Amino acid sequence: MMSPAPSKNPDLKPAGNFQGYAQANTADIDEEIARVGPGTPAGEYLRCFWHPVFMTSELGELPKAIKIMDEELVLFRYGSDDGIGLVHKYCPHRRASLEYGKCEDRGIRCCYHGWLFAPDGEILETPAEDLGDGPAKQIRERTRLGAYPVIEFNGLIFAYMGKPENMPAFPMYDAFEIEDMVTRPYEIPYACNWVQVLDAILDPVHTTFLHSQNSSPQFSDGMLETGVLKFYERNENHFLGSSTRRIGDNAWVRLNELILPNFTQAGAAFAADGTEQRYFGRSAFTRWVVPVDDESSVAFAWGNFGDRCDPHEYNTKEGCELIEQGEIVERTLEEKQRRPADSEAVEGMGRISNHMGENLMPTDRGISLYRRRIRRQIKDLENGTLPPQPVNPPGASVRTYGQDTILTFPPKSDIDDRDYLMAIGAAVMDIEFEYENCDNQERDATIIDKLKELEAKGIDL
Numbered sequence: 001m002m003s004p005a006p007s008k009n010p011d012l013k014p015a016g017n018f019q020g021y022a023q024a025n026t027a028d029i030d031e032e033i034a035r036v037g038p039g040t041p042a043g044e045y046l047r048c049f050w051h052p053v054f055m056t057s058e059l060g061e062l063p064k065a066i067k068i069m070d071e072e073l074v075l076f077r078y079g080s081d082d083g084i085g086l087v088h089k090y091c092p093h094r095r096a097s098l099e100y101g102k103c104e105d106r107g108i109r110c111c112y113h114g115w116l117f118a119p120d121g122e123i124l125e126t127p128a129e130d131l132g133d134g135p136a137k138q139i140r141e142r143t144r145l146g147a148y149p150v151i152e153f154n155g156l157i158f159a160y161m162g163k164p165e166n167m168p169a170f171p172m173y174d175a176f177e178i179e180d181m182v183t184r185p186y187e188i189p190y191a192c193n194w195v196q197v198l199d200a201i202l203d204p205v206h207t208t209f210l211h212s213q214n215s216s217p218q219f220s221d222g223m224l225e226t227g228v229l230k231f232y233e234r235n236e237n238h239f240l241g242s243s244t245r246r247i248g249d250n251a252w253v254r255l256n257e258l259i260l261p262n263f264t265q266a267g268a269a270f271a272a273d274g275t276e277q278r279y280f281g282r283s284a285f286t287r288w289v290v291p292v293d294d295e296s297s298v299a300f301a302w303g304n305f306g307d308r309c310d311p312h313e314y315n316t317k318e319g320c321e322l323i324e325q326g327e328i329v330e331r332t333l334e335e336k337q338r339r340p341a342d343s344e345a346v347e348g349m350g351r352i353s354n355h356m357g358e359n360l361m362p363t364d365r366g367i368s369l370y371r372r373r374i375r376r377q378i379k380d381l382e383n384g385t386l387p388p389q390p391v392n393p394p395g396a397s398v399r400t401y402g403q404d405t406i407l408t409f410p411p412k413s414d415i416d417d418r419d420y421l422m423a424i425g426a427a428v429m430d431i432e433f434e435y436e437n438c439d440n441q442e443r444d445a446t447i448i449d450k451l452k453e454l455e456a457k458g459i460d461l
Contacts, residue, residue, distance in 0.1 A: 065089060
């Protein structure tokens with residue numbers, strides 16, 4: 001076999017303005033909000049709030065080792081009424097792991113030397129030591145196992161990991177109380193920093209491209225359309241991003257929301273495509289993005305199913321995975337490359353994205369707003385001011401807005417349609433804001449009635 005002939009143009013150079021060498025040095029990571037361990041700025045900030053840390057159904061009769069905000073912890077059940085404890089992983093005697101401890105009526109007993117700890121970390125027994133002995137008495141008086149308060153709610157276990165004297169009330173959201181809604185707890189791990197996952201909720205544009213135009217629609221055909229965007233700051237910790245799309249004669253107003261630090265909701269994943277009228281349809285998920293450590297995180301959530309949420313047929317493990325990110329979790333590399341979903345987009349940035357190398361655009365305004373507010377609240381905390389908790393009207397649950405509204409508003413020949421869509425989206429949100437102080441059932445019913453009136457009356461520009 002003959003060797004190929006040598007090139008006739010050995011000095012040929014590819015044409016173009018290549019800048020790889022000049023940009024080979026990577027930008028810095030955003031240390032202030034990326035690091036989540038104890039004592040870090042964001043870590044201390046996040047510890048001012050309640051977070052889901054585990055699914056109730058996954059905690060059996062044996063202890064479970066977990067990691068949250070870069071702390072190694074152990075969850076366990078105790079007592080005949082299935083109380084739940086959350087403690088530091090290592091026994092303060094000789095550092096044995098309590099993952100191998102024994103769950104008992106009064107707490108958890110270390111496998112190594114039998115020390116027994118109450119759920120709040122008190123040392124109840126040091127059985128190998130003389131009860132009258134000075135060292136044993138002293139250690140029980142001055143030493144405790146690190147422990148955190150927990151609340152089990154609707155299939156998720158929540159923990160407060162901050163200073164005990166600053167513990168807030170557990171927040172109740174109106175999304176917990178939607179009539180005829182069925183919920184399913186789920187968790188989805190992400191191999192990247194928590195902020196990368198959180199960013200997507202205030203990035204309505206990615207739905208059009210990542211979930212629709214990149215391969216084929218992962219949710220509905222209607223999301224192929226690019227909407228007009230508007231961002232809202234409702235109070236010190238509540239951010240909303242609306243996208244209003246044109247689908248034939250309909251205007252589809254879809255709203256994503258973030259309540260700091262990490263509570264998120266959006267519109268439906270599969271219940272709406274813009275072709276049929278819908279009035280204040282609610283979120284497909286109620287979700288928290290919780291840091292595991294600096295380089296990994298987990299979404300704990302409920303999938304929401306019912307007439308105002310997503311279809312009951314998606315009330316499965318795989319259905320919740322589709323709602324969360326557009327594809328199921330377990331896929332081959334080729335499948336992920338051909339049909340990337342949220343996990344590929346955010347994990348592909350690296351374990352901790354180099355924010356200093358970003359080029360944010362006007363469509364990224366929601367991301368800029370919430371990151372700036374987190375920084376401000378971190379600084380306030382460093383100066384002694386606690387961050388605000390989710391806001392609720394007196395005697396009521398915290399108001400949320402993640403939703404879909406689809407109204408029939410055909411295009412007008414004398415009005416630029418993008419301006420028309422912007423006005424429709426703003427009018428829908430004005431109605432939702434106007435009735436936010438009503439009680440839950442009255443609020444929802446009134447908003448739905450007012451949206452129908454808006455559709456019938458029309459909008460004058």
